[in-house]
Amino acid sequence: MSALLEVDHLEVNFGGRVSAVRGASVTVERGETHCLVGESGCGKSVTALAVMNLLARGARRSAKRLAFEGQDLTGLSDSGMAHLRGNAMAMIFQEPMTCLNPAYTVGSQMTEVLRRHRKTTQRAATDRAADLLARVGITAPGLRLGQFPHQLSGGLRQRVMIAMALMCDPKLLIADEPTTALDVTVQAQILRLLAGLQRDLGLGMLLITHDLGIVARVGHRVSVMYAGEVVESAPTAELFANPKHPYTKGLLRCVPVPGKIRRDEPLGSIPGTVPRIGPGFEGCAFRERCDFADATCAHTIPRHAASAAHDFLCRLPA
Amino acid sequence: MLQFLVRRLIVAILVAATVMTLAFILTRLSGDLAISIAGPNATQADVEAVRKAYGLDRPLTVQFFDWVGRAATGDLGESYFFKTKVSKLIGERMPITITLGLTGLVIALLVSLPLGILAAVRENTALDRVVQMVALLGQAMPSFWLGLILMITLGLQLGWLPISGTGSWQHYVMPGIVLAFSAIPALTRLTRAGMIQAMGSDYIRTARAKGLSRASILLKHALRNAAIPVVAIAAVQLGFMLGGSIVIEQVFALHGVGFLAWESIGKNDFPVVQAVVLVLAVIYVALTMVADLMNAVLDPRLRGP
Numbered sequence: 001m002s003a004l005l006e007v008d009h010l011e012v013n014f015g016g017r018v019s020a021v022r023g024a025s026v027t028v029e030r031g032e033t034h035c036l037v038g039e040s041g042c043g044k045s046v047t048a049l050a051v052m053n054l055l056a057r058g059a060r061r062s063a064k065r066l067a068f069e070g071q072d073l074t075g076l077s078d079s080g081m082a083h084l085r086g087n088a089m090a091m092i093f094q095e096p097m098t099c100l101n102p103a104y105t106v107g108s109q110m111t112e113v114l115r116r117h118r119k120t121t122q123r124a125a126t127d128r129a130a131d132l133l134a135r136v137g138i139t140a141p142g143l144r145l146g147q148f149p150h151q152l153s154g155g156l157r158q159r160v161m162i163a164m165a166l167m168c169d170p171k172l173l174i175a176d177e178p179t180t181a182l183d184v185t186v187q188a189q190i191l192r193l194l195a196g197l198q199r200d201l202g203l204g205m206l207l208i209t210h211d212l213g214i215v216a217r218v219g220h221r222v223s224v225m226y227a228g229e230v231v232e233s234a235p236t237a238e239l240f241a242n243p244k245h246p247y248t249k250g251l252l253r254c255v256p257v258p259g260k261i262r263r264d265e266p267l268g269s270i271p272g273t274v275p276r277i278g279p280g281f282e283g284c285a286f287r288e289r290c291d292f293a294d295a296t297c298a299h300t301i302p303r304h305a306a307s308a309a310h311d312f313l314c315r316l317p318a
Numbered sequence: 319m320l321q322f323l324v325r326r327l328i329v330a331i332l333v334a335a336t337v338m339t340l341a342f343i344l345t346r347l348s349g350d351l352a353i354s355i356a357g358p359n360a361t362q363a364d365v366e367a368v369r370k371a372y373g374l375d376r377p378l379t380v381q382f383f384d385w386v387g388r389a390a391t392g393d394l395g396e397s398y399f400f401k402t403k404v405s406k407l408i409g410e411r412m413p414i415t416i417t418l419g420l421t422g423l424v425i426a427l428l429v430s431l432p433l434g435i436l437a438a439v440r441e442n443t444a445l446d447r448v449v450q451m452v453a454l455l456g457q458a459m460p461s462f463w464l465g466l467i468l469m470i471t472l473g474l475q476l477g478w479l480p481i482s483g484t485g486s487w488q489h490y491v492m493p494g495i496v497l498a499f500s501a502i503p504a505l506t507r508l509t510r511a512g513m514i515q516a517m518g519s520d521y522i523r524t525a526r527a528k529g530l531s532r533a534s535i536l537l538k539h540a541l542r543n544a545a546i547p548v549v550a551i552a553a554v555q556l557g558f559m560l561g562g563s564i565v566i567e568q569v570f571a572l573h574g575v576g577f578l579a580w581e582s583i584g585k586n587d588f589p590v591v592q593a594v595v596l597v598l599a600v601i602y603v604a605l606t607m608v609a610d611l612m613n614a615v616l617d618p619r620l621r622g623p
Binding site for chain 2: 099148150
């Protein structure tokens with residue numbers, strides 16, 4: 001059986017000038033949480049939007065293979081894609097404050113998804129919405145259904161977004177930094193909720209984050225992105241124990257781990273920022289910031305396999 | 319919500335009071351009313367008689383409060399020229415003006431909403447530029463000129479529509495079009511800007527992520543939010559149309575309130591002029607209140623927590 005989501009050599013560029021994603025490959029298996037990590041501007045969100053075909057106008061998408069449950073998505077019409085979105089594949093976003101339509105009630109926005117994709121009555125859809133609100137830990141779901149988004153806190157709105165994404169029992173949930181905009185206490189709640197739902201419902205989840213703490217807690221597999229490329233991909237435990245790519249190592253050094261680093265030891269950082277890369281760029285995009293770079297880094301870089309499930313993109317040997 | 323209404327109502331009353339004062343002062347500033355009513359051949363004794371008969375010999379403040387007091391009870395006085403109650407005169411002509419204004423507004427919305435949506439969906443394409451150009455031309459076109467052009471083409475050459483009078487609904491189409499032209503540019507641009515902003519918003523991305531149909535995304539999710547400023551301006555535009563139809567009513571010989579105002583100014587029939595200004599101002603204030611209410615209906619955030 002084919003994987004739930006296969007992304008092979010995804011390319012996205014904006015107006016032919018900026019290459020936001022350059023040959024990224026990600027696979028999400030059924031019931032697996034695959035984390036996509038990296039700095040801001042490294043192409044994580046663009047990858048997710050490209051999968052959902054939600055890129056802004058002017059963005060060009062191409063891929064060797066982009067398939068959901070074995071079905072090719074690149075050749076799918078707009079309406080064909082619309083029938084998958086919100087249905088078998090759902091997405092939640094980073095900005096809970098602005099992601100709900102201010103003019104409609106929570107109930108109306110939740111039920112319209114189900115009524116779009118399933119033959120059902122308004123009454124049945126409302127019941128399902130209330131069930132899901134209760135499931136994501138919202139008390140008094142009946143009250144919330146009649147309220148407008150501005151009457152809800154950020155944490156509540158993100159729960160509503162999650163419940164709304166679950167309306168049609170999706171097989172794949174793409175979560176783009178779902179906790180970044182929330183208070184730390186709420187972040188933990190939402191993460192626990194997502195992890196629980198993923199386990200209970202057997203969802204495949206593509207979780208985009210820049211927080212390695214989140215990855216360690218919920219990720220089965222991690223792909224590290226840098227400047228539009230997946231530079232390293234491995235099962236979570238293996239990546240943390242045995243990082244290969246200098247960028248991954250740098251990222252891990254930036255996270256304080258209690259007990260592992262000494263109090264007087266300075267916290268690591270990676271100097272510089274992610275470069276903007278245009279078409280025709282060759283070599284390693286990280287070489288300007290890398291301690292190990294030499295002249296060979298300006299040429300095409302091979303992909304090495306550290307083990308069967310662990311590969312990375314660097315000239316340095318495994 | 320109740321507090322909001324009360325606040326709006328107080329403002330409305332203040333505006334009406336200001337307009338009443340201004341209307342009163344301006345008619346008095348136009349010269350000695352007794353002399354102009356008595357006519358050019360009147361003797362000094364005639365003028366004094368007129369002054370006494372119309373109560374113009376009383377102090378201005380007494381005259382003012384007398385007028386305000388009567389207006390508050392619905393008595394707007396008597397026309398010097400028509401010798402009938404002013405309220406009856408205005409009441410007879412108001413339906414024509416209101417029909418004309420509503421026709422103009424409906425035509426304006428029927429044109430500018432689709433145009434604005436189309437321009438927004440095709441932002442920065444040739445179509446978008448054509449729409450914006452048309453809006454600009456519409457704004458630059460004087461209404462009396464457009465009225466005459468329509469009369470010549472649609473009325474005389476093609477014979478599709480009657481060119482003057484109020485006999486049937488067809489009589490309102492041409493003046494309605496001309497009146498609509500003054501509102502179309504602003505409404506089109508506002509719709510376009512609102513739609514572009516809405517279409518770029520996060521909740522539209524959510525709507526797309528939900529797999530909703532294009533019609534639902536555009537008309538249910540985007541237009542609902544884009545329409546909020548459009549509704550407010552449309553109500554204000556209707557006020558402009560009702561008060562500003564003087565020229566159009568002239569051109570198309572529609573005997574509405576605008577026509578009455580024009581006649582009365584020429585005849586120094588100042589009770590009518592004062593009353594028309596007052597009535598139009600009250601309608602205008604009422605329409606802005608309606609706009610606020612409709613905004614509250616469309617935008618739940620304005621209804622408070």
